[in-house]
Amino acid sequence: MSERDETKVNRRQLLLAAGAGAAGAGGAGAVAAGRSAPTGDALRPPVPVVTLNGRSLPYKLKSGVKEFHLIAEEIEHEFAPGTRIKAWGYNGSTPGPTIEAVEGDRVRIYVTNKLPEHTTVHWHGILLPNGMDGVGGLNQPQIKPGETYVYEFTLRESGTRMYHPHADEMVQSAMGMMGLFVIHPRENRHAVDRDFAIMLHNWAVHPGTYRPDPSVMTDFNLWTFNGKVFPAIDHMIVRTGQRVRIRMANMSMHDHPMHLHGAHFKVVGTDAGRIPESAQWLMTTALVPVGTTIDIEFDAKLPGDWAFHCHKSHHTMNAMGHDIPNPLGVKQRDLDPQIAKHLPGYFSMGEQGMAEHQVHTDMAFHDTPENTLPMAMGQGPFGNLEMGGMMTIVKVRDGLRTYEDPGYYSAPAGTRARRVSADPDFKP
Amino acid sequence: MTVTVGGLDRRARLSAPVLVTLCSVLAGCAHLEPESFSQAAGAVAWRQDSAADKAAQRRVDELLTGELDADRAAQVALLASPDLQAHFEKLGVARAQYLEAAAAPNPLIDWQRRTLADGGGARVEWGLTQNLIGLLTLPMRRAAAETELAGARSEAARDVEHLALEARSALWTLQAAERIAELRRQHAELGRLAFEVAGRYRDAGNIKAFDFEAERTLHLEARDRFDAATLEALEARLSLSRLLGVLGRDTPLRIAGRLPALPADDPVTNVTEAAALERRLDLRAARQRAEASLQRVGIARGTRLVPALEVGAAREKEPNGERLSGPTAALELPLFDARTAQIAAGDAEARLALRELEAKLLDVRRDLRLATAALANARRRAQTWQTEVLPARLKIVDGNAREFFYMLRGPFDPMHAKQVAIEAEIESVAALRDYWLARAQLARASGDLALVRGEEPAKGATP
Numbered sequence A: 001m002s003e004r005d006e007t008k009v010n011r012r013q014l015l016l017a018a019g020a021g022a023a024g025a026g027g028a029g030a031v032a033a034g035r036s037a038p039t040g041d042a043l044r045p046p047v048p049v050v051t052l053n054g055r056s057l058p059y060k061l062k063s064g065v066k067e068f069h070l071i072a073e074e075i076e077h078e079f080a081p082g083t084r085i086k087a088w089g090y091n092g093s094t095p096g097p098t099i100e101a102v103e104g105d106r107v108r109i110y111v112t113n114k115l116p117e118h119t120t121v122h123w124h125g126i127l128l129p130n131g132m133d134g135v136g137g138l139n140q141p142q143i144k145p146g147e148t149y150v151y152e153f154t155l156r157e158s159g160t161r162m163y164h165p166h167a168d169e170m171v172q173s174a175m176g177m178m179g180l181f182v183i184h185p186r187e188n189r190h191a192v193d194r195d196f197a198i199m200l201h202n203w204a205v206h207p208g209t210y211r212p213d214p215s216v217m218t219d220f221n222l223w224t225f226n227g228k229v230f231p232a233i234d235h236m237i238v239r240t241g242q243r244v245r246i247r248m249a250n251m252s253m254h255d256h257p258m259h260l261h262g263a264h265f266k267v268v269g270t271d272a273g274r275i276p277e278s279a280q281w282l283m284t285t286a287l288v289p290v291g292t293t294i295d296i297e298f299d300a301k302l303p304g305d306w307a308f309h310c311h312k313s314h315h316t317m318n319a320m321g322h323d324i325p326n327p328l329g330v331k332q333r334d335l336d337p338q339i340a341k342h343l344p345g346y347f348s349m350g351e352q353g354m355a356e357h358q359v360h361t362d363m364a365f366h367d368t369p370e371n372t373l374p375m376a377m378g379q380g381p382f383g384n385l386e387m388g389g390m391m392t393i394v395k396v397r398d399g400l401r402t403y404e405d406p407g408y409y410s411a412p413a414g415t416r417a418r419r420v421s422a423d424p425d426f427k428p
Numbered sequence B: 001m002t003v004t005v006g007g008l009d010r011r012a013r014l015s016a017p018v019l020v021t022l023c024s025v026l027a028g029c030a031h032l033e034p035e036s037f038s039q040a041a042g043a044v045a046w047r048q049d050s051a052a053d054k055a056a057q058r059r060v061d062e063l064l065t066g067e068l069d070a071d072r073a074a075q076v077a078l079l080a081s082p083d084l085q086a087h088f089e090k091l092g093v094a095r096a097q098y099l100e101a102a103a104a105p106n107p108l109i110d111w112q113r114r115t116l117a118d119g120g121g122a123r124v125e126w127g128l129t130q131n132l133i134g135l136l137t138l139p140m141r142r143a144a145a146e147t148e149l150a151g152a153r154s155e156a157a158r159d160v161e162h163l164a165l166e167a168r169s170a171l172w173t174l175q176a177a178e179r180i181a182e183l184r185r186q187h188a189e190l191g192r193l194a195f196e197v198a199g200r201y202r203d204a205g206n207i208k209a210f211d212f213e214a215e216r217t218l219h220l221e222a223r224d225r226f227d228a229a230t231l232e233a234l235e236a237r238l239s240l241s242r243l244l245g246v247l248g249r250d251t252p253l254r255i256a257g258r259l260p261a262l263p264a265d266d267p268v269t270n271v272t273e274a275a276a277l278e279r280r281l282d283l284r285a286a287r288q289r290a291e292a293s294l295q296r297v298g299i300a301r302g303t304r305l306v307p308a309l310e311v312g313a314a315r316e317k318e319p320n321g322e323r324l325s326g327p328t329a330a331l332e333l334p335l336f337d338a339r340t341a342q343i344a345a346g347d348a349e350a351r352l353a354l355r356e357l358e359a360k361l362l363d364v365r366r367d368l369r370l371a372t373a374a375l376a377n378a379r380r381r382a383q384t385w386q387t388e389v390l391p392a393r394l395k396i397v398d399g400n401a402r403e404f405f406y407m408l409r410g411p412f413d414p415m416h417a418k419q420v421a422i423e424a425e426i427e428s429v430a431a432l433r434d435y436w437l438a439r440a441q442l443a444r445a446s447g448d449l450a451l452v453r454g455e456e457p458a459k460g461a462t463p
């Protein structure tokens, strides 16, 4: 998957702002010369953040102040081809574009409200003057429809933060109002080669409807990375040997144990900044609690296609009925032809398990329901992936020259699991 | 035109529309001409001998080889119904009464023979007497009887019309009942299948006992309704066969599978009250009966003070052989009975007939208003169920089936949704049936049979 042009623009801006030269770490284009550990005083500038399926927000530099403009508005949003909703977001997307700045920057952020109701923006995790904290009614009057407010403050720390409304928050969160706020350190002592950012969210879009239902509290049916579900989520392309950071921010109503295959990582930061080395340890699953950001870092040592997903298995599925009679182990297929006389195409599923479901939906055995996605999707080189929701792939490859999708991994001879028998009574 | 009781005088009678051809035909000979009713109700025959029976039988056989639609059902009924033949026989009785009333009084012959006590001979008397008044009032009595007979003829024509309408209605009722029974069968089959599927879920240990019992009750309820619909269809079939007079034939009636479709518009007909009052045969019959009563009481009143006069001739043979002859006359003296009671009875009879006619007029007005409303109502209902509810129900079935396919719903949802859609189709069939029955109702109320003739059979798939 390729990153977007905006990121390139932003990277240039970022490098300029950081006072660094044009050469540097990998962005969207060519792969950089490789990770080089900080040597002496010559710290490398930070690489721009890659917001999967997203972009960073451009800014104007005015008398040393970085000026951003967020527009809160209703938008058309697509979770994956074929499923669209009316959502609320910023500058045409949900999540809104990532705001990237550097520790010590003075930022001025205009917020124009084009929503039908009032809103505010809270700068989650950023230490700032109380009047800039954005809690409607507490720190400021709400921004009425049509009004523009301006926030201005100096970024005193680095790390992964968020922005989101603090006005009618239940509705506005459910509708998609959120974005990442990444503050790069002025001194890049923990440089990485790849810096990915993912906003975790959940949605209640009842099948056949076109607007999220804000009254749903727990029974969400779409689980997204940056508003997308697998397999519509960008893959993370990495060259073997690179150091990788993944920033995760959770604006959903559920915690997500995020699990990475093929590498051991450390949780290196929260929405309050860098965690000291002494408090870091190796792990493969990091819980990202509700209303938290978590940064993980690892060295991509093993080439391959490595899954990265929430470990709650219902969160790697798309919409499905959660109160249907359980079909597992129910012998009923012999009745299908009789029922099909009354309901053309009737086909009972789930007797042996739900894996067959993707076969049927992929082959379109039946007309599909309106505006929803099959619960399991995705094709791999060896068959159906049978997932949806919070899942993507970290593609680690030797000798990458670009971050274009390298395709699926081809395992060297003798390094892939293989069938040795089709006899159920096989004994090794 | 407003017909009132007061309008029943001679002028009104003269200007009244010509009676159905039946009148003149029946006055001449005892056969109803088929053409008499072909416009109103289809071919009809008064079968008075075995040749006529056979001819009718052949025609009925022909009609029954094809699928019966409403028009054919009416034709069969008019040919085969014994009830109609019975009505015609009543008309024969009425005609006999007319012949009796219209005849001149018979002359009276008397003969006496009286013997002398000593055996010396006998006196023999002959006499011939004729009631003169009876002879003089003959034209008036004949006119009254003719009016009476015209009433009877109108009643017969009404019976023909009603039979034709009833046959059509019975056919439509049967078409609907059989279609509904078929839909109930599908509904019950889905209920049984849902119950069987529930059994499989229960066997696998995946649904609760009382959820399973819920499917059982739904299944049994559906089966019960199917049973009831089956009996209704049988009843409708037997009623039609009985009405048509073909019950007992070896081969069951073959009927067109579907009701005629709802036409875009109702036929343009004159169903105003004035037209109905003119057209309705039962009203015409009542009017004619009332006229006859008035005519009869008129005769009684006109001859009230005319003494009954009998004239004649007598011959007499005396015992001594002498023969005498000469005219005779007898005069009734209206001293005690001036036919007051007879006139009072006649008056009462005429008033009764007029009151009955008045009551009948109310019936006509009510029937017409009700039938007009019933037709509009049935059309709206048929449209609602057919063009709005049923398509919506089918969309619900489709939505449920699609979501079942995505495992967003269990198997019972689409099955139950389909059952509800079938219920909507049943309502749709019932409303369409009611529409056609309302057409017949309006035809009967207005006397305009154009409302029910020659409907196009329904197009489209048969069930």
Ligand SMILES: [Cu+2]
Pocket (backbone or CB within 6 Å): A223, A254, A255, A256, A257, A310, A311, A312, A315, A390
């Ligand atoms: Cu999760």
